Amino acid sequence: MPKNYSFIFLFIVLCTSVVNLQAQTKIAYKDVLLNGKPARLNLSTGEFIFIGSDGNDSIVKAKRPDEDYSIERLNYHIVEPGENLLEISGQYGLTLSEIKAANNLKTTLVSVGQKLRVRNIEDEDVNNSESIWIVSKGHTLYYISKKTGISVETIKRLNGLKGNNLAIGQKLYLK
Known part of the structure; x- marks a missing residue:
């Protein structure tokens, strides 16, 4: 009789383990809209999967708290080492002349x-000369700061500048 109980107990433990193992491997998704497109949210990882019209899915990583995802930040591109204007314009679907005109290059x-403006170019208020400074030969951050009354630190922060180097024709935002 004790052997039968041990067999039943072993069978129950085995079945419970299989059910628990199966429940842990199941991935839960929730159907959502992301930027107006149908997507699925993986509830365990936080990743979004776009549901493409051709049946292919593409994974979009969830936002990381240390990155800026504001609309204002997404309107600009910060030039990385090794990049050139042709590559950057192609990356955003712009022509060279469009990106040069938008940034007064x-x-x-x-x-x-x-910092280059690459999106919402038509929203740019080019006529507002009080909020934009176009760098000319001999201009430094200190010179611009003295002329405008805006601190060097503020100008650097507004334009995403890490150092003090400026390029002729570069637009600096003052507001």
Whole structure:
């Protein structure tokens, strides 16, 4: 008789283990809209999966708390080492002339750390000369600070500048 109980007990433990193991491997998704497109949210990892019209899904990583995802930040591109204006314009679907006009550039030369407007170009208030400074030959952050009354630190923060280097034709936002 005790052997039968041990067999039943072993069978119950085995069945419970299988059910628990199966429940842990099940991935739970929730159907959501992300930027107006149908997507699925993986509830365990926080990743979004776009549901493409061709049946292919693409994974979008969830937001990390240390990154800026504001609309204002997404309107600009910060030049990374090794990038050139042609690559950047292609990355955002712009022509060279469009990106040059939007950023008031005379040449295609860009410097590392330079902030370029790449989206919502038509929203740019080009006529408001009080909020935009166009760098000319001999201009430094200190010179611009003295002329405008805005601190060097504020100008650097508003334009995402890490150092003090400026490029001729570069637009600096003062507000």
